[in-house]
Amino acid sequence: MLEIKVILCPVDFSEFSIRAYLYALSLAEHYGAKVVVQHVVEVSRYPYADYVASTGDYAEFSRALHDGAKQRLQAFLKSNSHDVAHSEFVVHEGTAPDCILSYAEKCKADLIVIGTHGRRGYDRVVLGSVTNRVMRRTSCPVLAICTPQQESVAETHEGKHAHQLRRVLFCTDFSENSERAFRYAISATEEYDAELIVLHVVEEARNASKAQAAIATATEQLDNMIQPETRKALKIKTLVRVGKPYEQIIEFAAETHTDTIVMGVRGRGAVDLAVFGSTTYRVLQLGPCPVLAVHV
Helix, strand or coil, X not given: CCCCCEEEEECCCCHHHHHHHHHHHHHHHHHCCEEEEEEXXXXXXXXXXXXXXXXXXXXXXXXXXXHHHHHHHHHHHHHHCCCXXXXXXXXXXXXXXXXXXXXXXXXXXXXXXXXXXXXXXXXXXXXXXXXXXXXXXXXXXEXXXXXXXXXXXXXXXXXXXXXXXXXXXXXXXXXXXXXXXXHHHHHHHHHHCCEEEEEEEECCCCCHHHHHHXXXXXXXXXXXXXXXXXXXXXXXXXXXXXXXXXXXXXXXHHHCCCCXXXXXXXXXXXXXXXXXXXXXXXXXXXXXXXXXXXEC
């Protein structure tokens, strides 16, 4: 069973941060976890920062920004939560991705929940640079929240944030990168009594016979992935589709009103830093629901 004790939720006060925080709160209430809300003050992005530094007033300027951020965080928590008992907040100064990554290590975060777009106005085909760098470099699972197709977090009459996780889509390429992610998908399905769909996409073949053979092989691999006891315990289905993986994943998630997509992310070597796995990256960019990316 997946254990979540500490959830790190970086915010930049955008609408995407609000959505991410509501998801983090809901998860914290369900797992009995703590949410650490983090805001990073990037002094270099403020007007006149260089001038202030040159005049010797940098320390006072930095302190004022830090104090202002603390006040905004307090107001953010108060306006977006009925009860901040599950939350604490921190303010750091530096480069946002570096501060998020280092603090995730320090606070031993079990999960990072972050909005995929931020204050810089990225559109639906550009993944926010902060989220991008965090997801590439962290060893911690990251739940990326975009504007969902359907609202998956609702406030109950008791004031709690009910995370309505009804359908989980796990996407596998049968590599070792998928194994750890599969465990997270199974655990989430068990926790929320949801339906789990295990999907593999076969690339289009040049002729029908090769396509049928690939589908048959993938179907057998999917069946072998799932232990008999898991099939008995969970509402689980397997599916093979044909086409470009990211297109099929996005299309299927939209068709079935999937609440969360779970995917494995390849390692953090030089190639991955440049490419970041095109399928995962595009699903994060264009998918209709939150994506849980799990590193090996």
